[in-house]
Amino acid sequence: MLFHVRMDVNIPHDLAPDTRSEIVAREKAYSQELQRAGKWPHIWRIVGEYSNFSIFDVADNDELHTVLSGLPLFPYMDIRVTALAKHPSDISSG
Ligand SMILES: O=C(O)C[C@H]1C=CC(=O)O1
Numbered sequence: 001m002l003f004h005v006r007m008d009v010n011i012p013h014d015l016a017p018d019t020r021s022e023i024v025a026r027e028k029a030y031s032q033e034l035q036r037a038g039k040w041p042h043i044w045r046i047v048g049e050y051s052n053f054s055i056f057d058v059a060d061n062d063e064l065h066t067v068l069s070g071l072p073l074f075p076y077m078d079i080r081v082t083a084l085a086k087h088p089s090d091i092s093s094g
Pocket residue numbers: 007009027028029031050051052073
């Protein structure tokens with residue numbers, strides 16, 4: 001199943017710089033592992049914001065929740081999920 005996900009990151013300003021760097025590094029590694037596994041096929045920065053638009057390709061709602069709640073930045077994110085279905089006018093779906 002495909003999901004469109006918007007993530008808005010709000011790291012508290014008083015978080016220790018070393019802690020912030022460590023969490024962001026773990027976030028990058030986790031994200032890139034999921035990208036290599038094909039579960040996170042698209043990630044785009046939203047211009048001018050500490051936010052991204054992403055596409056996830058996972059089995060179901062439960063897997064998406066597991067993936068998202070495992071994000072190291074999850075405690076500092078607002079996340080909006082939109083489930084995607086095939087559009088009948090999409091020429092790539094035959
Ligand atoms: O920077 C972000 O948009 C937040 C998060 C998502 C992937 C990643 O590496 O960091």
